[in-house]
Amino acid sequence: MAFSIYDTSVSPLVFMLENLSHVLKVGAAHASENNVPAKDYLEARLAPDMYPLVKQVQVATDMSKGCGARLAGAEIPKYEDNETSFAELQARIAKTVAFLKGLDTGAFAGAEDKAVTLKFPNAEFNFDGKGYVNNFALPNVYFHITMAYAILRFKGVPLGKPDFMGRRG
Secondary structure, X not given: OOOOHHHHHHHHHHXXXXXXXXXXXXXXXXXXXXXXXXXHXXXXXXXXXXXXXXXXXXXXXHHHHHXXXXXXXXXXXXXXXXOOOHHHHHHHHHXXXXXXXXXXXXXXXXXXXXXXXXXXXXXXXXXXXXXHHHHHHHHHHHHHHHXXXXXXXXXXXXXXXXXXXOOOO
16 A cells, blocks of 8 residues: 555654644643642743744644645634643544544645645745645644643753654653
């Protein structure tokens, strides 16, 4: 069987979201064990003009569900963006992973050549499916997951590369 656009997109998205879930579990445990209010981690950011941890997770999940839905021709689920706890972020990740795993792999046939247009208030981006996955969706998801990891590291959470990469033994 040939390597497909599904394998290129959904498989790594699910893998990285599951790793993000683990990173957040470590963060929540660290906050609890050190009597640090979870809010101190959830609202933390690396620089004043960067998103806080909560928004990093929201964007990573939004990009992930958007990628899968656009390639499969499915409706993109709408989320409220109202998470205020580690548990709510975990639920959001779980919901996104379930959505991605529930997409029909057959719906991805030919999606590498499918036109994908993203419209923003001040810009429009046009891709074929392959370019969308490789040059927009995956880089954005990896960036926001990396920022979530970095914020927790900055706050002193004992995380390492194996936590990020999913190689925890």
